[in-house]
Amino acid sequence: MPSNDPLLSPFDLKHLRLKNRVVSTSHEPAYAENGMPKDRYLRYHLEKAKGGLALTMMGGAACVSPESPAFVNNIALYRDEVVPYLTKIGDAVHEHGALIMCQVTHAGRRTSNYEGDWLPVVSASGDREPQHRAFPKVAEDWDIDRILTAYADAAERCQAGGMDGIELMAYSHLLDQFFSPALNHRDDEWGGDFEGRLRFPLEVVRAIRARVGEDFVIGLRMGVDDERAGGNAVDEGIEAVRRLSAEGIDFLSVIKGNLDSDNTMAKIIAPMGTPAAVHLDFAGRVKHELDIPVMHAGRIADLATARYAISEGLLDMVGMTRAHMADPYLMQRVHDGEEDRIRPCVGAGYCIDRLYQGGEALCLHNPATGREAQLPHIVPPAAEKKKAVVVGAGPAGLEAARVLGERGHTVTVLEAASTPGGQIAIAAAPERRRDLIGIVDWRVQECARLGVTIRYNTYAEAADILAENPDVVIVATGGIPNTEIVDGPANLITDTWQILTREVKPGKSVLVFDDNGDHPGMSAAEVIADAGAEVEVVTPERIIAPLVGGSNYPAYLKNFAEHSVRTTLNTRVTKVARDADRRLTVTLEDEYAHTTVTRTVDQLVVEHGTVPVDDVYFELKDRSRNHGAVDQDALLRLQPQTLVANEDSTFQLFRVGDAVTSRNIHAAILDSNRLCMAI
Template identity: 55%
Template sequence: MTNDPLLQAFQLKHLTLRNRIMITAHEPAYPENGMPTARYRAYHVERAKAGIALTMTAGSAIVSKDSAPAFNNILAYKDEVVSHLRDLVDACHEQGAAVMIQLTHLGRRTHWSRGDWLPVVSSSARREPAHRAFPKVIEDWDIERIIRDYADAAERMQAAGMDGIELEAYGHLLDQFWSPYTNALDNDYGGSLENRLRFSMEVLKAIRERVGKEFIIGVRNVADEVLDGGLTKAEGIEIACRLRDSGLIDFLNIIRGHIDTDAALTDVIPVQGMRNSPHLDFAGEVREITRFPIFHAGKIPDLATARHAIASGKLDMVGMTRAHLADPHIVRKLIAGQEDSIRPCVGATYCLDRIYQGGEAYCIHNAASGRELTMPHQLQAASVKKRIVIVGAGPAGLEAARVAGERGHEVIVLEADSEAGGQIRLTARSPHRREMISIVEWRLAQCEHYGVQFRFNCWAEAEDVLELKPDVVVIATGGLANTEILASGNEHVVSTWDILAGSTKPAKKVLLYDDAGDHAALQAAEWIAASGAELEIMTPDRSFAPEVMGMNLVPYLRNLQQHQVTFTVTYRLLAVEKSTQGLTAIIGSDYGSWQQRKDYDQIIVNHGTQPLDELYFELKPQSKNLGAVDYEQLIDGQAQTLLKNPEGQFLLYRIGDAVAARNTHAAIYDALRLMKDI
């Protein structure tokens, strides 16, 4: 028995939820041909067996063929989805978790060039900026068939054994009808609030007729669009009350804001550096007014915030969705009294940014999430204890040390700096990316728990490693900023690292040449702009900062635009000359032979890193595998068995930026999939 508010059961109609923590609907983009197959199932089952009360699948499963799958959505309009979902539901039920699914018609929130290339429909011709399609204004026959499609999809979900469904009504077709901003109809479905709600009520009635009175139905609804001309708070709460009073639904999942642009979406789902739980009080206000079961999620990254949400009566169920990407075992650790060991969500939102850019959801520092079929969340003890020497204590080295330590090996980490963290420490110097330091701090705490030895201020040479008589050596030395990219004048430029570390101060007129498109350039730009410098950011790419992606780009642009920074795309820095005015940049383009000369006081280059790999190549001839990795075994999640030099003294591997410039997730994934079987 426990008095923890989070561990109290919640009764939703006939369904008893074993605690108050849920995963809200989200689409990690794992379906295969629109079906939630083994990978999708394993992702949800992992969280179910770790104690989650309710896992909400899909974000959202689409009900109609003209709702093209913008996010590799589950195709709820296909009969074959039933068997796949039944397997998922049965497996989660065996672990004691309830399972629901979110259904939707995306309306204008997709593009006609996806799926079956059917026209996008909405309640007006107003285009959604994020997906860029100009909608066809919905007709009567569209309304009839979409209502039927909702009912058909709900029946399939009931047949799959789902505990309930949730209809998506924020940014999707249902609330496109609700909002004056996106409803221009002059018939029975437009104008008054009652008319704008008519379509949703008809959908709900059709579903109820099909699934009966006992099946649980909820709505994830926007109750205030925070948008000029959009749905107001007063109307949003009135809609919530009307939905409650209809007798057609059993819970509401409250959202505030609009999601039709990157900036708006980021205010609804905040990224790191933005306030935690910004809409929690609003959701609590809706609960107080409606006296109805209320669910909510929105940057609730830790148990303290979640506990407050339940204890204060703001919510009935609290969503910790990104937090469960970072650590699926939050509830298990809470029950076991291991709250301090929970891997923290750092708000990097690498997961969502990847989805919105057409990729799969991955946590920036849990490489097992989404890879449950090949990567473990809980590590098994090694059958033979080995001495493992790791050189470098950046994210790759720390993850290698954590994994090896948890498996029971003797682990020694040699680090040239006075503290661990590598590039993460530079990253965390930026005010809105401070949360990234938790990637380092969590691993240091785990390493301390498992007895990992750290030797700081140790610039390791080959003899230092050999003296330790290792069984395995892991080179995680990272890289150094690469500025050697110009035809001439490389000696006149500095790197973004120099700015971030504070070793170089910004001058008055600055060119920041970004040829990598990652966070480092924008972080340096913030420091430069804040100094009062006149800053131009130039890239040869056709788009700005492509590696940062949409949601993470928002805080940078809000900051940099306030300082009137100039953004220049499609131009390439060719060379730099010293001049009487300072520095002259010779600028060209990949699109022709045109050139230009411009004067600056300072030129900064961002071009990734060059591997620090000298130690690796020194040790390579003495290793058993000559540094080689069997990629097939690596990809399949199997142990490395490659031996190219049986007379060698140790196995040798290198990971992270010591191999090539990549990102934090790649470094951590390198370490996990290599070390989990050593």
């Protein structure tokens, strides 16, 4: 039956029929193997096709030429062997009624001189890109001729591989580097005025269209306003799109801004604490100026915003890319009237941050994304029903309870606090990071749907747990702040939890010692700076917060600059003492020269991860059937745990998350998911 939901209305894109208006736009998960999109890549896109979206777009920087090497494990479209892999992915996606396209690009200067074949990277001019730090060669005539052919060859490979179309990347990559007057300083026929700067993008489109014919969709993802000083403004960008569409561009994916630095990237791929859909009105303005279909993606993570974008005519297709990483079955939930079950994207930026730290894209709280070969998105029922007790309602405990409930087990959660969340509730206390609580809220809601019992204000001891007569006990009691790395009385040290929860008020002058390098220390420093204190952040690392990725650290550094926060690298806090006037004397030691200095402050805040709260685990260990042991081979194969150390025991015992050791949210959730998936 036809639906009144604007998101479920079909849309015709040239000769293609999209079954709804929702798209997972081109992005790079870094799942390729030696440049080829093999099984992991296929499974990732297949799951979204199963989940009901209209179009999934792969190859978030699939490269056309070897001097545009993989900078985040990209697909190598310049090799003929890619075609069978594209065919396999396309066939799998089409089987579930979805369409698939591949982004085609030359990164130009936006890559490294020290990857792949170590060929010199090329660009319109010789400007260094801040993010990837490459000094490019100025493209010569023979470079341009060769790259034009490479674009056409890559498009032909995509067509031969059964793709429904391609998308040309024209923001911050080579096409943009020629078109933007901020980046193109040439005085030949490939630069200068508007006509000269647009010549290279026009020739690329012409070369591709001549190769693939008219019955193949070519899209363009472009920074219509590149927001560079001296760059192309919106009117010039719109005129460029008109000219390009006349040569064969069939749709536009609107971008506002550029990717030249982490700071500008964080404005496009925006994390939590920023407005939702901040460029949606801009995209709508561009659409009303053009005669081709327009899509846009940019922190559109909720269905209300997506519906508004379509119903108000701001977009023809709406990109919900990170939302699909959180829940690839998003559109199936919409179709089935189960929107309240959608796992929310909380905007943590963990997916994009991992790429820029050399890893693959992972969702902070969906461990199955990118691991489809190992972990199912849909939890299967267990053959035998058991009774399980989970101790702790933090992320690890709630995930254990959720998965066990989905498996059909009877689950009771015992939580010492009056509310759920554990360390997530602490991390979400500051206003800018409050969306993290969505990780907790969704799991609590799912547990309620599954009949999981959660008992709050219950400090569980061994006798309380055994009284439940469990078959399985999961200890997810988390950890407590570890401040013992500093020599001095404990009452002189404040931990980051006390700051984030406002249990302790910041002093007038505060030294934050961050020996973790992740969000807690930075978030605490931000809260203290916002309170008006004089702040110094000290770390033994050579950079501030190395575990905080490129989309997240700009917000911290902006705050630090606004509040004149001092940062001291390569230095440890070794000692703290109370001085005669009741202030604190803090001793700092250089990591390399081992020289020492002192600071006099009102408060010392220490962040050094957590130590496990594991008393109840060790009380139960010898009484359990497995003595707490985990068969790691079985764990990784998603097979049941069968180790037996105590034949007389009737229950298995496991611990997960920070009850094992200090780690991040994703690790805690992954622990519970893969363990409980086989119980």
